[in-house]
Amino acid sequence: MQDSGSEHTLSTExxxxxxxxxxxxxxxxxxxKNRLALIGLxxxxxxxxxxxxxxxxxxxxxxxxxxxxxxLQEKLRPPLSRPNLKSLQADEVPVLGIxxxxxxxxxxxxxxxxxxxxxxxxxxxxxxxxxxxxxGIILGGLSGYYGHSPVxxxxxxxxxxxxxxxxxxxxxxFKTLAVLISITVALAVFLLFSRKKEFGGPLxxxxxxxxxxxxxxxxxxxxxxxxxxxFLILTVVALLPASIYNIMIVIGLTSWMxxxxxxxxxxxxxxxxxxxTAARALGVSDWRIIFRHMVPNAIAxxxxxxxxxxxxxxxxxxxxxxxxxxxxxxxxxxGNILSDGKNYLFDAPWLTIIPGVAILxxxxxxxxxxxxxxxxxxxxxxxxx
Amino acid sequence: MTPDPLxxxxxxxxxxxxxxxxxxxxxxVSFRVGQGETVCLVGESGCGKTVSALSILGLxxxxxAQIAGGKVFFKGRDLLELEQKDxxxxxxxxxxxxxxxxxxxxxxxxxxxxQIEEVITTxxxxxxIESRQRIIRLLNDVGIASPEERMQDYPHNLSGGQRQRxxxxxxxxxxxxxxxxxxPTTALDVTIQAQILNLFKELxxxxxxxxxxxTHDLSVVAGVADRIYVMYAGxxxxxxxxxxxxxxxxxxxxxxLLESLPGRRAKGQDLATIPGAVPDPANKPPGCPFHPRCxxxxxxxxxxxxxxxxxxxxxxxxCPIMYAKRKVQSA
Numbered sequence: 001m002q003d004s005g006s007e008h009t010l011s012t013e014x015x016x017x018x019x020x021x022x023x024x025x026x027x028x029x030x031x032x033k034n035r036l037a038l039i040g041l042x043x044x045x046x047x048x049x050x051x052x053x054x055x056x057x058x059x060x061x062x063x064x065x066x067x068x069x070x071x072l073q074e075k076l077r078p079p080l081s082r083p084n085l086k087s088l089q090a091d092e093v094p095v096l097g098i099x100x101x102x103x104x105x106x107x108x109x110x111x112x113x114x115x116x117x118x119x120x121x122x123x124x125x126x127x128x129x130x131x132x133x134x135x136g137i138i139l140g141g142l143s144g145y146y147g148h149s150p151v152x153x154x155x156x157x158x159x160x161x162x163x164x165x166x167x168x169x170x171x172x173x174f175k176t177l178a179v180l181i182s183i184t185v186a187l188a189v190f191l192l193f194s195r196k197k198e199f200g201g202p203l204x205x206x207x208x209x210x211x212x213x214x215x216x217x218x219x220x221x222x223x224x225x226x227x228x229x230x231f232l233i234l235t236v237v238a239l240l241p242a243s244i245y246n247i248m249i250v251i252g253l254t255s256w257m258x259x260x261x262x263x264x265x266x267x268x269x270x271x272x273x274x275x276x277t278a279a280r281a282l283g284v285s286d287w288r289i290i291f292r293h294m295v296p297n298a299i300a301x302x303x304x305x306x307x308x309x310x311x312x313x314x315x316x317x318x319x320x321x322x323x324x325x326x327x328x329x330x331x332x333x334x335g336n337i338l339s340d341g342k343n344y345l346f347d348a349p350w351l352t353i354i355p356g357v358a359i360l361x362x363x364x365x366x367x368x369x370x371x372x373x374x375x376x377x378x379x380x381x382x383x384x385x
Numbered sequence: 386m387t388p389d390p391l392x393x394x395x396x397x398x399x400x401x402x403x404x405x406x407x408x409x410x411x412x413x414v415s416f417r418v419g420q421g422e423t424v425c426l427v428g429e430s431g432c433g434k435t436v437s438a439l440s441i442l443g444l445x446x447x448x449x450a451q452i453a454g455g456k457v458f459f460k461g462r463d464l465l466e467l468e469q470k471d472x473x474x475x476x477x478x479x480x481x482x483x484x485x486x487x488x489x490x491x492x493x494x495x496x497x498x499x500q501i502e503e504v505i506t507t508x509x510x511x512x513x514i515e516s517r518q519r520i521i522r523l524l525n526d527v528g529i530a531s532p533e534e535r536m537q538d539y540p541h542n543l544s545g546g547q548r549q550r551x552x553x554x555x556x557x558x559x560x561x562x563x564x565x566x567x568x569p570t571t572a573l574d575v576t577i578q579a580q581i582l583n584l585f586k587e588l589x590x591x592x593x594x595x596x597x598x599x600t601h602d603l604s605v606v607a608g609v610a611d612r613i614y615v616m617y618a619g620x621x622x623x624x625x626x627x628x629x630x631x632x633x634x635x636x637x638x639x640x641x642l643l644e645s646l647p648g649r650r651a652k653g654q655d656l657a658t659i660p661g662a663v664p665d666p667a668n669k670p671p672g673c674p675f676h677p678r679c680x681x682x683x684x685x686x687x688x689x690x691x692x693x694x695x696x697x698x699x700x701x702x703x704c705p706i707m708y709a710k711r712k713v714q715s716a
Contacts, residue, residue: 148446274490280444281484282504282555283477292503296494 030376037372043365051122054115064095067116068330071107076348078102079110102350104340110354113332117355120333121362124248124317125310131252133306136259137295139217143260144267145290147214154187156210161187218264221257229254233316237325244327247320251313258309259302266298300374307370311363318359334359390417391563391595392441392480397455399433399440401666408666410436412619413455418563423589423596425606427642428616431663434599435485437616438565440465442480443472459563478508481556485568487548491540497551498536504558523554526591528584546577553584557592565597570605582609603646607631615639618664618674621693625700635694635702635711637679673703681706 031038057064073087079102083093094100094109101110161184165177172180233250240246270276271294279289318335320326327333334355341351399411411433418424426434439445441457441464457464459480464472476482484490492500501520505511511519524532527550540548549569556564566585570578582605589596600606606613606627613630615623615638623636634640641659661678664670670677676686683706693701694708702708 274484274486275492277439277444278482278484278490278552278555279492279503281442281476281482282558283473283475283481283507284503285473285507288507293492297492 027376031372034372034375036368037375040365040368040370040372043361044369047118047362047365048122050115051118054117055119058112058116058119065109065112065115067108067112067332069108069112071103074099074103074107075105076103076344076351077107078348079350079354101354102348104337104351105344105348108332110337110351113337114334114354114358116332117334117337118358120244120327120331121314121317121335121359124244124251124333125313125366127248128251128255128313128316129306129309131249132256132309133259133302135253135256136261137263137302139220139256140260140263140265141267141290141295141298143214143217144264145271145294147212147217147264147268149213150209151211151213151216152191152209154191158184158187158191214264217260221260224254224257227254230316230319233320234323234325237320242325242328244331247317247326251316255309255312258305262301262305263298266301267294270294270297303373304370307366307373310366311359314359314363390419391422391460392418392597393456393458394437394441395456395458397437397440397457398453399436399445400451400453401449402451403449403667405665405667409453409619409669410450410666411440412669414616414619414621416614416621416624418595418597419611420562421589421593421595422611423585423598423609425598425600425610425613426616427600427603427606427613429601429642429663431666432616433619433666434601434616435567438482438567438597438599441565442476442482443467443469444482474508477504477556477561478559479561480563480565481559481561483549483552483556483564483566483569485571487545487552487572490552491548493540496537496539497543501536501551501555501558504555508559519558520554523557524551526557526588527551527554528580529554545573546580549573549577549581550584553581553588557588560592561594563595563597565599567599568601569598571600571602578605585609603642615642618669619666620674620703622675622704623702625696625702629697629700633696635696635700635707636675636704637681637707638675639702641678681710 031041058067069092071088071092074083077083077099079100081099081102082097083099085093094111096111099109099111101114104110104113161180165172165180165184169177232254236250236254237247240250276289276293279293284293314334317326317333318338321333321336322339326335329336338352338355338359341348341355344351394414394416397411397414398409401408401410414433414437416424416426426437428434436445436450440450440452441459443464445452452465455465459475464475467475491497495503498517498520501523502516505516505519520536521532524535529535529547529550535543535547540551543551549572553569564585569585570581573581585596585598586609588594596609598605598609610627612626613624614621615630615636617638623630623634623639625635630639631643634643638659641657644657645659647656659678664674664677670687672688673679673686673691676682679686681704686706691703691705693703694705695701696708696711
């Protein structure tokens, strides 16, 4: 830049400014003003610590706290009751010397089970929602930003061929594979060079535009939404081996539609915003516009729905565990503690109250933090606090 | 007039594919902008000014828009032929743009310092300290008080005039040779308008860049322009210097525009207007597109598309009828 005028020469002090706040400092300053969000964050951090220590304490060959140790003689003891040392063997005495949260109908220590369940809830919630949000942002973003772009016949062929090759990789003979792959490559090359040209005959057919990207993705969203998702999850989980990872993935793969719709809607409106055109007019690349300009503007509703989604995922996992499709039995989750406890609702109310309250508090903290995040990420909403 | 213009737009045609048919938003527009010149594109809403400007930088979404023809030469290169990657290099660095709505042209979630910095770092590898100094100097140049503090503000902390100054600072960040200003003062009140226009003038004197102003406000034009192009329904109807256009407008449309300015009539009288409305770009009348609203209309206007007529020294208008009349008068 040329120096435009001598009268504007800057003093050195003018440049010795207080260091610019980093994004994190600024975020923290905003968070401190927002009490509820801060409370949400604190509970969330506590939950995280509890879940991680719980995971450490309850796993391994000889865990500190054994969540699956059955002491039938000590069943249904209320919280804070002392163990009957006479009837217990030395290695059956709880580590704390007390049943902090009571015992269940098999005399298992509810405190240990809750700790173990916290880790399951945390991972299920986060991994499932992480998968859902990632798919949602990618598909919603594509549909919103590149929605007008047409999908051509050749592209559909390529997709079908790729799926064919990948799914039948081991079954097909080398010859067929080679033919399929070379056709795919030929089509891809054709696509690369056919953008601006006109073709006659069969090549023209390949270049025909079938439908738009947007139609494809919104169609997929609608199809996914048609299934009653809980039964879809039940079916898939029944077919797959019972494992906590399968449950996370399945919950994630069946709950991305909301996020995708949010992102698509936001992108549709953002794409027409003047600041996007302005950024393009100043030479900013598409990629940078999407991720640096549009995603931060679109992320707020997604984050809020994600926090609620975490709660939903925890509940879905609980429901699956209740129906016997969830995490296999000896492993404790908040869901199966809760559903086991409902048979003893009047004799041992703590068995339902404790996991119930835990789920409530965690879900509430996610929601509070999510709302706070939304306000912080959107500077226009900040002035309210 | 510089012998070698910076920007030459030749017979640009931009069509939109709509349900009602092909909307010919810009239908053969030609103009040129010389080095260090201020050129104004004037016309009422919907006549294709903004579309012409956006298509110079390839900013129109295609589809629905399509460049149906023409050339846009910037320093000898045809911008319409450039690849996206090369075009991005031109945008912001050699040609930049200031938009109409300062309220929405800044990203609400970033500080203004950050947004100016982005333009600089996109085009030049500069370290943080240098880019900071440049941002402060730029904000200073566009007349923002205490830039050190303002650069940490978010767009919603600033007033409309300040935001437009920030937009101008962003446009100036890489010292472009041409700034396209798309109605930069329309959304501002009159005192701020004057300030912004003066700012453009000062910056132009300092930096010697060319400005393509797009506006529908003739009072803006009179103050800043070296040369004026009047557009109507996607075509150029008249071009000339400020003096030529304001003293002796040759096209009936330009005459109508000038008569519509408040203050040209005695007190108590209704303001003059041009009857009718701009034709639907998908459904333009045959012949001269202005003929349904023209008071000098003749039979030939309804069938024959008028040619540009040379009235005097580089003063052209697309109206053979007026041309004939003037000839008779001067003879």
